Amino acid sequence: MDENVCGQVKLVDNILQAEDFVRLRIEAGFAEIPVEHARKALQNGLLNVSAIYHGELVGMGRLVGDGAMYWYLQEIIILPNFQRKGIGTMIVNHLIDYAKANSITGKFTTIGGVSAKGKEPFYKKMGFDIISTGIKKMIEIE
Numbered sequence: 629m630d631e632n633v634c635g636q637v638k639l640v641d642n643i644l645q646a647e648d649f650v651r652l653r654i655e656a657g658f659a660e661i662p663v664e665h666a667r668k669a670l671q672n673g674l675l676n677v678s679a680i681y682h683g684e685l686v687g688m689g690r691l692v693g694d695g696a697m698y699w700y701l702q703e704i705i706i707l708p709n710f711q712r713k714g715i716g717t718m719i720v721n722h723l724i725d726y727a728k729a730n731s732i733t734g735k736f737t738t739i740g741g742v743s744a745k746g747k748e749p750f751y752k753k754m755g756f757d758i759i760s761t762g763i764k765k766m767i768e769i770e
């Protein structure tokens with residue numbers, strides 16, 4: 629693989645296929661979800677971005693929220709062979725740019741998310757605070 633991988637990665641908006649979304653989630657160790665469910669999630673998200681290296685999908689990221697005030701990062705996933713090459717940073721910056729472009733100018737806006745365990749340094753390096761006041765509840769769906 630070339631040294632300057634990051635320089636050859638293209639970010640493309642809203643082309644991610646549900647099947648690839650499911651596959652990348654599994655690669656990252658997240659729970660498998662039905663393809664139909666993945667399709668709906670992509671449709672209802674604000675923006676999804678695919679990282680393409682020489683025609684191959686090597687990473688993804690999603691931004692969900694209300695499109696005006698609240699923004700949440702979801703599924704920032706880079707395939708193992710392509711990690712630590714700056715692609716995750718590229719994707720998060722791209723999603724942040726979208727949030728900035730769609731926020732009221734001259735005001736602050738907040739981008740949130742939940743870090744996978746052990747991945748906090750990645751978000752910290754990008755200027756995110758690791759907060760202890762977040763709330764989360766797992767609800768069993770029957």
Ligand SMILES: CC(C)(COP(=O)(O)OP(=O)(O)OC[C@H]1O[C@@H](n2cnc3c(N)ncnc32)[C@H](O)[C@@H]1OP(=O)(O)O)[C@@H](O)C(=O)NCCC(=O)NCCS
Nearest residue numbers: 656704705706711712713714715716717743744747749750
């Ligand atoms: C976490 C993840 C998205 C990072 O993407 P990436 O492209 O590998 O990250 P980058 O190359 O942009 O990393 C930038 C910096 O973040 C930090 N960082 C990245 N991954 C890290 C890790 N696993 N542990 C500690 N620090 C990490 C490093 O400081 C790194 O800079 P360096 O390589 O110069 O030391 C990627 O490892 C991944 O997809 N992991 C599996 C899925 C996952 O857990 N996603 C997070 C969901 S919340």
